[in-house]
Amino acid sequence: MPNVSNSGISFEIHGKNEKPCIILIHGLGLNKEIWQWLVPTLKKTYHVITYDLYGHGDSINPPETPSLSLFSKQINELLQRINKTKAILIGFSLGGMICRRFAQDYPEKTEALIILNSPYKRSNEAQSAVLNRLAQLKSNGPEATVEDALVRWFSKDFRSKNPKLLNVVRNWVMKNDPKIYPTIYEVLATGLVEITSPNPKIFCPTLVITADEDFGNGPEMAYAIAKEIPKSQVLILKGLRHMALAEAPDTVNKPIEKFLNEVTRVTES
DSSP: OOEEOTTSOEEEEEEOTTSOEEEEEOOTTOOGGGGGGTHHHHTTTSEEEEEOOTTSTTSOOOSSSOOHHHHHHHHHHHHHHTTOSOEEEEEETHHHHHHHHHHHHOGGGEEEEEEESOOOSOOHHHHHHHHHHHHHHHHHOGGGTHHHHHHHHSOHHHHHHOHHHHHHHHHHHHTSOTTTHHHHHHHHHHGGGGTSSOSSOOOSOEEEEEETTOTTSOHHHHHHHHHTSTTEEEEEETTOOTTHHHHSHHHHHHHHHHHHHHHHOOOOO
């Protein structure tokens, strides 16, 4: 059963309270259920928090114009609610943008980052494609872009063999409020200016993961993100697309576990 904070944030707590805290930040149009493939692994060893971004899932709509800074403040409110002073952040896609913003806003509260399939400054062509999708959303709601998104997110073979899972993800996206969703999509479309060439710099240990077929958040972006974070490393997953965390959980989870063990020195007990 989800908890709800006084500020309307829906969240769930997994694992051991005395262990290092990990906060999982989902991507645009999704919700905390996207972490169902990672939580069973992490909760054995860590104190894991999943939550819904403003305007997603069971959380309230954004209390002000959406921005990376607003979503960064949301994480800080969540930390206060669970009585934690710092955390490791794992962010997927838009969530990876948000955790970079948080690391700039609250460096003393950021132990480490894991950035999954998240963008860097786009080419003019790629930015035009994102803005075109935003225009479609504003006119016709989530149904205007969800089918193309599923093609970008999952490999062809996986899509053909896993229609039930695709329908779950489709339904997550379709449940977004057609009036609110485009305002948050704008953060994905234009928010990179907040985190490119980060100032202040990000110095915490960081793992950047993407897939070689994630065409909107590809290897060149992962390396560009890492280049701006001194204590970072990059992993490129072969033969996968944007939603690798759902398509091939073990392939994603194992390097996450390894990195977390290195930065926390915590073992399962």
